[in-house]
Amino acid sequence: MRRLLLLGTLAAALLLSLLALTPDDPAPSGPPVVSAAAASTKPNVVVVMADDMRTDDLRFMPSVRRLLVGHGLTFRNSFSPYPLCCPARASFLTGRYAHNHHVYSHEDPYGFQSFDDHATIATALHQAGYQTGFVGKYLNGYGAQPSLVTGGPSFHYVPAGWTDWYGAVERPAGSGYRSGGTYNYLHTIFNVNGRIDDTHQGQYQTNVLGRFARGLVTKYHRSPRPFFLYLSAVAPHFGGPREKGDPSHVARTDGGFSRIATPARPTWVRGRFDRQITRASGRPVGGGPSEADISDKPRPMDKAPELSTAEWYGVRALTRQRAEALFVLDQEVARLVARLKATGEYANTVFMFTSDNGYFLGEHRQRQGKIKPHEPSLRVPFVMAGRGIPHGERFDPVTTPGVTATIAELAGATSLMPYPEDGVSVASSVTADHGWSVPVVTEGLESGRVFPQDPFLKAAGFHDARNTIGVRTGRWKYVRYSDGDGELYDLDADPNELQNRISDPAYAEARDRLQAVWLAYKDCVGEACRTPLPDRFQRTPRENEAGTNTQSRGVQKRYGYWR
Structure with a gap:
């Protein structure tokens, strides 16, 4: 009980000293009711979320390390409770575990079509007086699958609560578009506030997302209201187009073959990390086996053969290509921070960097992938920097729903969240660690x-x-x-x-x-x-x-x- 009282005291002190929140909560529904003058005392919140990024991948992002890690807080125990794109992103948008929002997979009957997005963190922040902008990947199937909320097509659908919407879409049958989609790095089709934008063919997706995000910062800067900007990247998730030399039909020790899927990258970044990355991230130092005895693991994991030499080379190539894709995202983070500073908004911004889930790169004989509850899959980076955030490390655990709870608390919107919060806010961890008292x-x-x-x-x-x-x-x-x-x-x-x-x-x-x-x-x-x-x-x-x-x-x- 004493610890819980301490948490409450610290949280209250942090909010009063850093955020100068208004004493009255806005109404739980309808248009924004917070005045521009009151809203301007709240921080902007910017979230950049990578896709399939491991915690150790931060070593390939020098700008994130310099600008965010070097001036902010790195949370050493950050987890994606359901380490898979669709469930994890639904958890971020709602602040709930998957067993409460019921998006259990990216495959039928789940994916975007199973997500009730009539009320999310966006609607709560909008009601709290925020401008809200979304840029990038939403949930798998968005654009091609029907909306659970409307029952109709989602190609032109814009979820509630967003002031501006720049969502990458998949092509539905009969759309008339013959190529392009969310996972095509050189031909991404966007739904821009309900209008289809197919003008970016040949442009690398991560750079397009960065331009969109910077444009929204410039737009929102002209308003006295604070803003919430969510940049949801695909990098370093695998995606097309396929490139010469990509590992694919790789021989296994059991006579079969592995398909190793990689992300496309711009030509200028290829080879950048070849000297630094001499082995797959999941290969032990000295080149030993992935795991000598895997018979203690659950089925069917216990039947996985040890990686062949060719597979280890393939996963090394995957590690390199992922690093290269992340380096492009790293540059866009630097440009976004620069735009925030140029407009004077950075001084009033809390900037968060994270990923939807981790990723195997050879550990436990897993060539690549996620979903499983082991540390490479479960752990994700989480860094906070900006207004009122000191430099250092924190050891309190934070989860994907906890990040949502943190944003709501910083924005003074906790009472407006549409669902009971499953995650623990780490807003009070800005001042000090409190220990590990709740499980993931x-x-x-x-x-x-x-x-x-x-x-x-x-x-x-x-x-x-x-x-x-x-x-x-x-x-x-x-x-x-x-x-x-x-x-x-x-x-x-x-x-x-x-x-x-x-x-x-x-x-x-x-x-x-x-x-x-x-x-x-x-x-x-x-x-x-x-x-x-x-x-x-x-x-x-x-x-x-x-x-x-x-x-x-x-x-x-x-x-x-x-x-």
Whole structure:
């Protein structure tokens, strides 16, 4: 209780001292009711979200490191609870876990067509007096799939709450457009405030997004109202057009072949990181095997063959191309910061940089991908800089829904959020760490899990589309699968998750206690998701910093980079 009171006190002090919020909350519906004079005391909020970016990928972004990391706060424990594009982005827009917003995948029957976007962070901020701008990738299927809100086509659909909308669209059948789409880096079609814009063929998508974003900063600068700008990039997600030399039909050790999908890049950036990247990010230092024994992993992961030499070269090429795509985004971040400073807006802006999910690059014999609840997939960068943000590191955990809660709190819009907040705001962590007191609920819908559920899992109720659910605390990770498999890792002792302790008698007590935690949080809503853990699973700020550094040293020893 004392810790919760401290959190509330610090949050209130931060908001009063940094944001000078108005004393009265605006009405929960209708047009903006905050006066221009009052709104101008609130900070602008700019969010740049990469796609499939790992935490260690920050080393390929010198401008982000210099401008944001070098002058802001880096959160060392940042997680995407459902590490997949569509569910993660729906969580950011709503502040909810996937089991509450029900966007479980990018594939049918999910994707954009399953997302209720009639009320989001955009509508809340709009009601709080903000101008709101969206630029880039929305949810998979947007443009081609029908809108859940209107029941009609989405090619010209603009979600509620956005002052300006520059959304990349997929081509629906019968649209008349024969090429182009969200994942074509050199031919992206946009819905610009309801009008289709197909004038950017041959232009690299990330540069187009940067131009759009800078234009909105210039536009919003002319108004006394604050603004929220969300730049949602595709980089470094794989995407076309295919380029000469891309790894594709790569021989495996089991006689099969791997398709390694890569992002397209401008010609000028190709080869930039070849000397720096001598091996895949997920290959151990010294070139050892990905994982000597994978029999302890859940099905079908336990059947993955070790990577062949050709595959390791392919994943190295993928690592390089991803770095190159990120470097282009890095330049656009620098230009966006420069525009904010040139207009004088940066002094009143909180700038956030993150990703929708992490990515495997060879770890656990995973050639590439995400969705799974292991650290390379789960961890994402999160950096805050700008108005009132000091320089340094924080060790408090932050999740994708927590980022949303943080934005709402900074903007004075928490009471206007359309749903109970599942995430914990880290606005008060700007002043100091508070420790790890709430778990991260990991979720996923993995293909191939068609085995019968065991009695415990039936009783516990794997009752929705999820077939993997876990809890991640400062020290432990406990995951259950709908087919009866499970994982338990002591991350202080095993930060690279090489030894699954789910069946180890020495860990029976921890397993049983974590099972109770799992049952308590797996279907949580709102305040229940933010309820403190049992004391034995909490960590004080000092304990959490020490544990995080211990885990990071273990990763560095194995892979050669700091996480």
